[in-house]
Amino acid sequence: MYKLPIFNDAHIHIWKVGDLLTYMLDLRGVTSIAEMQAKIVDFAQKNPKNEWILARGFNEALFTDGRMPDRHDIDKVIVDRPVHIIRTCAHVVVLNTLAMQRIGIQRDTPVPAGGEIKKDVHGYPNGILTETALGLAKAKIPPPSPAAYRQMVLAAQEAFLKVGIGAATDPAVHPELLEVYHQMAAAGELKIRINAIPIMVPDGATAALPLPKRHESTFLNVNAVKFFADGGLSGKTAAVRHGYKNTSEKGVMRLEGDFFKQIALNAQAAGFQLATHAIGDMTIEMVLNTYESIHKYNKTGIQHRIEHLGLPELSHLIRMREMGVHCVSQPVFLYELGSNYRRYLPDFYLENVFPYRSVLDAGVNLAFSSDAPVVREFNPLVGIQNAVERIDNQGFTIGKHQRITVVEAIHAYTQGAALASQQPINIKTDYVVLNHNPMDIAIHDIGKIKILETWVAGKQQFKGNFV
Numbered sequence: 181m182y183k184l185p186i187f188n189d190a191h192i193h194i195w196k197v198g199d200l201l202t203y204m205l206d207l208r209g210v211t212s213i214a215e216m217q218a219k220i221v222d223f224a225q226k227n228p229k230n231e232w233i234l235a236r237g238f239n240e241a242l243f244t245d246g247r248m249p250d251r252h253d254i255d256k257v258i259v260d261r262p263v264h265i266i267r268t269c270a271h272v273v274v275l276n277t278l279a280m281q282r283i284g285i286q287r288d289t290p291v292p293a294g295g296e297i298k299k300d301v302h303g304y305p306n307g308i309l310t311e312t313a314l315g316l317a318k319a320k321i322p323p324p325s326p327a328a329y330r331q332m333v334l335a336a337q338e339a340f341l342k343v344g345i346g347a348a349t350d351p352a353v354h355p356e357l358l359e360v361y362h363q364m365a366a367a368g369e370l371k372i373r374i375n376a377i378p379i380m381v382p383d384g385a386t387a388a389l390p391l392p393k394r395h396e397s398t399f400l401n402v403n404a405v406k407f408f409a410d411g412g413l414s415g416k417t418a419a420v421r422h423g424y425k426n427t428s429e430k431g432v433m434r435l436e437g438d439f440f441k442q443i444a445l446n447a448q449a450a451g452f453q454l455a456t457h458a459i460g461d462m463t464i465e466m467v468l469n470t471y472e473s474i475h476k477y478n479k480t481g482i483q484h485r486i487e488h489l490g491l492p493e494l495s496h497l498i499r500m501r502e503m504g505v506h507c508v509s510q511p512v513f514l515y516e517l518g519s520n521y522r523r524y525l526p527d528f529y530l531e532n533v534f535p536y537r538s539v540l541d542a543g544v545n546l547a548f549s550s551d552a553p554v555v556r557e558f559n560p561l562v563g564i565q566n567a568v569e570r571i572d573n574q575g576f577t578i579g580k581h582q583r584i585t586v587v588e589a590i591h592a593y594t595q596g597a598a599l600a601s602q603q604p605i606n607i608k609t610d611y612v613v614l615n616h617n618p619m620d621i622a623i624h625d626i627g628k629i630k631i632l633e634t635w636v637a638g639k640q641q642f643k644g645n646f647v
Contacts, residue, residue, distance in 0.1 A: 564626055
């Protein structure tokens with residue numbers, strides 16, 4: 181047996197993981213449009229009372245069809261209820277025609293700044309929305325009830341404890357979910373330490389939400405706020421300087437600098453850490469410019485975060501070190517989304533995507549996470565293995581020179597994540613017991629290690645039943 185501090189997933193959508201465990205159709209792993217259609221039909225038949233058919237998780241890079249699905253593909257199997265399907269990255273959705281009608285999307289519908297309404301060759305919307313345009317759909321879909329949110333969180337935390345996650349950051353929390361977190365903490369229902377990061381500018385919004393109330397307790401912290409500055413690499417919506425392979429696309433910038441600066445300055449002045457989603461090199465530059473512009477007003481020494489940090493330049497890493505900005509990233513992306521990166525990124529980007537060796541060598545704190553349910557796997561031991569191997573699910577190595585050691589990867593999933601999330605770990609009360617020492621086995625077997633016990637706040641929250 182071997183003891184480590186609890187794993188801290190510094191960026192995982194807790195309720196969304198729970199949603200796929202309880203309510204929503206899980207499409208992760210489907211390999212064709214036909215398979216996706218069959219799953220949607222089966223789900224609709226099993227849930228005849230659902231007003232909307234909601235699904236998530238497809239990745240067209242894995243499809244034998246070799247293309248994105250659109251409204252026509254969904255119309256072939258469902259026409260009597262609106263269908264809303266979230267791509268694996270959560271930055272793209274596909275709607276059927278009835279959903280478009282319910283939302284009010286027509287040929288001349290204005291496109292929200294920082295988003296896209298994709299169109300067919302005839303200039304008519306094809307059912308695909310990206311980035312801030314997702315807000316058009318969200319405004320029409322009934323949100324989960326407080327009871328449903330609670331059930332999702334309970335389901336997720338039980339799944340987390342089984343893989344040794346005793347602390348987790350839920351980014352982009354909306355006000356109604358935040359209230360549920362407060363209620364669950366007060367009722368003693370939380371078993372993991374949750375760092376809830378409220379969203380400041382929801383999809384499609386043109387103004388920021390009010391700042392939340394700061395809160396710090398044993399099982400719930402609210403001391404950071406979230407911004408989205410661009411999209412994702414796997415769906416070609418992250419904003420990049422040099423474009424994607426074999427296309428003129430350069431992604432989508434979701435935040436305008438002056439607008440971002442004022443909200444960020446207000447949040448920092450109120451004592452909030454900033455956590456900003458920035459993946460493309462062009463976006464990282466803008467975010468760091470904003471962080472630097474407000475840095476001189478940072479009187480309390482708050483250290484901000486950049487979420488994902490997909491394609492930073494060396495100059496970006498130096499600036500992050502100088503300001504104490506944390507890198508919160510996801511090594512499992514290399515495994516599960518590597519085929520997308522090989523398909524969409526030019527070679528000079530591909531060799532340096534999620535450059536963990538460079539991050540550490542630059543002296544930047546590295547915090548690991550999964551961003552589930554963007555990916556299927558949220559086991560930290562698998563993420564540690566991915567960071568060391570950097571091999572995708574088709575056996576290709578991505579950026580070999582950016583590999584890090586097992587010890588460095590464990591630190592990123594424990595102490596590094598705790599530092600970025602402002603969640604100190606006391607190994608006397610917050611720890612996991614493993615059946616093997618990760619440093620003493622073959623790298624390709626690290627993800628197979630079993631969690632025997634998970635302890636949080638001095639209480640055993642999980643005990644494995646292994647023979």
